Amino acid sequence: MTGLRPIGVNIYNTLTRRVQPLAASLDGGHRFGWYSCGPTVYDDAHLGHARSYISQDVLRRVLTTYAPPGTTVDLVQNVTDVDDKIIRRARETGAVAADLAAHFEARFFGDMALLGVTPPSRTLRVTDHMEAIVAYARRIEANGFAYRGGRTGSLYFDSTAYNAGRPAGEAPLQLASEEEPDDVQTAALREKRSSLDFCLWKTAPGMASAGDPTASAARPLPGTEQDPLWASPWGPGRPGWHIECSALTAIGFSAGSDGQGLRLDLHTGGRDLEFPHHANERLQCSVHGFHECSSVPAPLDEWCRHFTHYGPLAVSGQKMSKSLKNFITIQEFLGTEDPARRARIFRLMCLMVHYRSDFEVDPQSLAPEAASGDRQSSPGPFDIAAATDRRIQSFIHQTDALLERYGQALRQEVARVMRPSAGALYASSLTAIGAAPVAGAARQLYATACHTRAAIADCLTNQDLDTVRAVRLVGVLIGEANALLSDCMATLGAGTDPVMVAGLSAGLLPRDALDALRQARAVVGEFCHATGLDYDPRAAGPGASMALAGEGHALASAGPILDSAVQLRAATRQGGLRLMKLTRPACESAAEGEALRAAVRSTAGELLAATDRTRDDLRDRAGVAVRDFPNGASSWQRAAEE
Template identity: 30%
Template sequence: MADKPRHPEWTQPQRSDEPVLKVYNSLTKSKTEFIPKKGRNVTWYNCGPTVYDSSHMGHARNYLTQDIIRRILTDYFGYDVHFVMNITDIDDKIIIRARQQYHLDALSANEPTVTQELIDTVHKAWLAYLHKQLTKGLEDKSLVVSGQEESSWANIETLAQDSGWVQAGNARDEKFFMHLKALVSYLFYNLAQSNLDTSSNGLITSSAPVLSPYLDALHLSSPNAAPIPSHLTRALSTYWERAFMRDMDRLGVRRPDTLTRVTEYVPEIVAFVEKIVAREWAYEAGGSVYFDVRAYDGVKGKDKDWEHVYAKLQPHSKNNTALLEEGEGALSSSDSKRSPADFALWKRSKPGEPEWPSPWGPGRPGWHIECSVMASAILGDGMDIHSGGIDLAFPHHDNELAQSEAYHDCQQWVNYFLHTGHLHIEGQKMSKSLKNFITVEDALKMYTSRQLRLAFLAQSWNAKMDFKESLMLEVRSQETVLNNFFALARALVSDEEAAAEKPSTEEPRHNYGDTETELSALLAQTQHAYRIALCDSFNTPEAIQRILELVSRTNIYVARGRSRVNVGVVAHIARWVTEALRVFGLNGEATGTIGWGTDGDNAGGSVDREALLIPYLRTLSGFRDSVRQLAMSGASAKDILKLCDNLRDVDLIPLGVALDDQDDGKALVKLVPPETLIKARDEKLAQAAEKSAKKAAQAEAAKAKQTAKLERGKLSPTEMFRPPNVPEGTYGSWDDRGIPLTDAAGSELPKSRSKKLIKEWEIQSKAHEEWNAWVAAGSK
């Protein structure tokens, strides 16, 4: 009986080492393996903006960078991320801005025309600003003399003409230049004195920087100062929140999964603070509640095998008084604190400030407690990731950690703290006083959102970034390389699909040899290097560089010639490059196609087929008409080829069609943004014009040089040694050729001198012959 057939033995493949995702963790100051608490689910809280003004490039650096990391975790590594972000809509800056605007609006309503009383108010405000603000940046405080402020200001204006003097002031006070600009309102004050009873709008608007703090201080000094209507702070924060979200949308930043606002969580904040007070890690003083750092730091936790620690992120900063005070806000008072390191959990509201009820009296939340409460309310007693700008590390995030771990009595509330690096502009800190302050709106007028994202991808996310023109030139160059590659790949695919629809007598070839094998291997190597880079704490500069190297090698491969290209290999590479860039948010949410995809503004819109096709059909019809006219007139092949060149170089460019001539005589058709083709054509024409002008200038210079040389031969050699061509009395006699024989005294010339004169005569004789020939030829 035959043996029963058996399956052959199967050998299990050996598992290769896979790179492990590691992230730079501010809690360890090193790259640590990323291990979420619950498998593929990631909880993430990101500190959102304090909404009281326009978003700027510092915001773009932070939120766009966080968006890139978030996309990598979700779209590449496949994590399910719950991304929570807050909006800080209760803050000293918001209160001050809303209050000052309220007082300005009230002044405008009460003083619709220029009056002497209004002028006096502006003058008092100007004097107060001069003494309080400008003197901070003055090395010589005696420059401002009480009772002589106008003449003092005249001297300061003269000194301000020296940029070095202004820079020195900025070094002492970073807002020095801004204060100088504000005080220029003195000009409007002087002008207004001769324009009584005219509209007050110009005077109030131009003087707003000095008026608003003065009016606010005046209001607060009143014993019966009432808080401004609460809806005004809400209106201000709502306006700027919407503006922020619009800017983020334009930058392509994904909206958070959960958005929280401080004003929505005040009851929870009160309960949170009560629990910390009950644990004796916070105390009430004068209607405010402060976190007791000394009582908390070093105390055993509930399990007794670990201790609570204050300033986990920046322990070296825990005694930095300046940072501690800055973290408390401009409206805070430290009179009732037990220690300078203690920070406010709840602030007693002062006159003119909004307030909410609490067991300690009317007040409002401290800045640091807001994030702790909202994050805990959504994510519970801990989270995988907390993020924000590096400027928030201390004291904000350290205070946040302390109060949260006090509330939950836990050892580690956050497992991974991700801090984005500082942004500088052309090597300097971004500041209005340095005149390098760039809003997101301003940036988007200069660059596209894709270019800004490419710029951030070119930098390590947690390192300091220098935003400068040379960086953006490099970014534009990279974008052009990618644009051209995508256009090339799409054209090859389209060309091959069109060819497949036509019958062919050619023997089919697979075009998959050693070169294609090497290129496919390079793609696999790049894919692996891309993963290694992203596992290395989201090393996007390395990932982008690897992509560009692959694109460069593919371009070299295609340049061999259309007939030898395996389009399938090129398309495979182009689709992977597209997907790799999509992970970074560079081509919206598009998948499956080659290139950047469709811009969000155009997505979902219906296509007007006639409007789309007519410009192309008119060009085709016009070309046909011209060809027919040339053919009927018996034009030469040269004329027809010139017409074809005109179609390629002139007619099709505004339509975004590029025709690349190939070795096989068939043009490769590419669709490229018209502005790209127009720019390239204009640059080519400019280079040709420059080359032509240079060539013409060289020819003109050569002609002038030749003319000058010929002009020197105009003089007959028989006259060259006779007056007036030499001074009277130089020579006494000459031979029949006009060569001198004796000097003025009748003495025979020395042989050496005669020899020299003969040589000069021969040179001039030859030049004169050339001159005569030139004249005879009619060149003169």
């Protein structure tokens, strides 16, 4: 890397054990290169996976939101679609291994979509790049840092050679590799030179003599669909766990086809991958060669300077995992009743725990049928997140309804057609209630919203993605905004609907109140956007404002359209009524006058009939009841509320 360009976000670097700025390599242009370890697709994903990928998604959204203009966040994620677990599952079910992997890969990305996790920029499957993986391992062997085992002919990383030629300042390897289950590892130890060594290529038993340096590894060998094998110089087999990701980063981020000139700025994954997986990835990339003198390993941080790891989801102090049978799948958690809201609640649960911290949950409290009212214990993470979700949703929907229904365009339009007497009537009601406290609270709320925006940005960009404090700041802002919102609703509740609108158009409700609520709403919306909380701004949420109280989703969305339609109908109806009252048209003869009068009355009748049809259509087809007032104005409400 020739130079680094900070991109405005500071997060924890596992390599240095400090919070440090994320930076893009200058030779990568405006691209920020990010590699994430993806799933091994042999079964459905569970909530432990969901926690990791939601943390990844939040970080990605924050980078996209706050990075300098023009920065492209290039997230590459692998899919391990060949693995011993996949093969064992295929044998158990009688499926073809490749078909099984494809099935669960599709289910994984389907689950991620339900959770609101943005797809990676690029997805690299192991089986699509087997030739590159073989070439990567061959180069490590050619550089003198790998050897063939004496029993199976498998290829192993040579820790002794690395320790002898390690870069200055790097500590010698001391921890044993634990990438295999105990039974496999015990067998491997009989052919490994050191317990520190790990497998780069697993040669199938009895196949070492079939090695062919010239054979293509693009596709599995014929007849091995159930237990897929690929050709290699070390015999038919499969890649080791760690070599896959090292080779795929070279494919995804190298400037040259030989894997050199790597531009990788960030590597992420769950904390359980820190050792041995990521540690061994770094070793492989070091000895793969970055320098002209490839026999000398490159410094470990030259491959990637920044690693970030997410904390696990734990049950009774143990990581959620399939092997411990203490898991709940994403599909089981989401259920079939309002899965979008449950996905949002789980994201809030993740936001309310720091991404590097252990996250302890009770599986029973997460089941779809578990309602907070059915539990006798104190509120848990799900209950707290659900209450926070309701509060945010209610604020967004109430504020949107108020600002939308009494927006500037609508106020101007209604002010043009409403009688001046309506504004005077509304003014008298405001005087009785008193609007001065609203103005004072508005100025305070506006200042709080501006401060909260800056504080949230600081939490997300400078304080190691401190979503916990950011959620608290949003809660404080909503609490203050709700007080002003209630005052506005109480003030607006003084008259009939047309009268309220006329009062707003005359500026009798302080403009500061609307501006402050608009600012608070914007800050909450920016936080939701930066963290992936999806609240449909047009949906009718709990506690909708007095203007939209009791209306369904469709009516809440169509509010401004209905306002315009009802006002147009009212104007048309008034015109028809005036024409009906035109009894003495100026004409030269009585006959002409009578004919003109008949024509006018006919036209008026058609206009009134059209307004009646519009009223009936709104009632029958949209469930909207239109009410006409003696002064010529009209209003609408849900038909069921008549």
